[in-house]
Amino acid sequence: AQTVTQSQPEMSVQEAETVTLSCTYDTSESDYYLFWYKQPPSRQMILVIRQEAYKQQNATENRFSVNFQKAAKSFSLKISDSQLGDAAMYFCAYRSAGGAQKLVFGQGTRLTINP
Amino acid sequence: DGGITQSPKYLFRKEGQNVTLSCEQNLNHDAMYWYRQDPGQGLRLIYYSQIVNDFQKGDIAEGYSVSREKKESFPLTVTSAQKNPTAFYLCASSIFASPTRETQYFGPGTRLLVL
Secondary structure (H helix, E strand, O other): OOOOOOOOEEEEEEEEOOEEEEEEOOOOOOOOOEEEEEOOOOOOOOEEEEOOOOOOOOOOOOEEEEEEEOOOOOEEEEEEEHHHHHHHHEEEEEEEEEOOOOEEEEOEEEEEEEE | OOOOOEEEEEEOOOOOOOOOEEEOOOOOOOOOEEEEEOOOOOEEEEEEEOOOOEEEEOOOOOEEEEEOOOOOOHHHHEEEOOOOOOOOEEEEEOOOOOOOOOOOOOOOOOEEEOO
C-alpha cells in the first residue's frame, strides 16, 4: 500500500519570504500523480498544484512550485513571496495512475505567515 | 455557479440514529468520493462511485452507506454501526474526459458531532 509522509507538522515564514514544505511517499508503482492541497480555516480543500510522475519537468503555478525527485520519492512544495492568505494546512497526496481512484494523504503541515 | 455543495454545514447525531449527509455537484463530473477527516489528520476514503448505480468501498467503509441514483448526487449515510462518527466529512468529484481527470475537487464539508 502507498503511504505519504509529511515530516513537518508546523512551519512558519515571514511575509514575502520563501518556504519549502516537505513530502515523501512510498510506492512500488512507476506511474502515478502527486498533489498539494491547501486547507484554510474554512476547511475546504483547494488544489494548489499537481505533478504527473512521467513528467521530469517540475510543475509550477504562479508563486507555487514543486521539486519532484522520483528516485528519492520526494515531492516538496516551494511557496515564493509568501502572503498572509497562504496561511493554512497543506496536504500532500498521492494517486495511482490505474486501479483504485483514491487519494492517499499525508498528515499535513500547518503553515503560519508572520507579518 | 458550478460547484460542489454539501449540506448541512453542521450535523448533530444522537446515539443509535442514522444521519444522511448530502453532496451535490453541477459540474457534470463522473466520479464522486467521500472522505473523512479527523482532527490533525489527513483525509481517508470512505466510498467512491465512478458511475450511476455503482460504488466501491474505500479504506474505512464500515458503518457507512451510500447511493448513486443520479450523476449529480452522492449522499452518505452514517449508520448507528459507526461507533465514532465525530469528524469532518468532505465530498469530492472528478471528470473522466479531461486532461486532468485524476484531479479531485472538493466541497466545503460537513462537520458531524455526536450528542
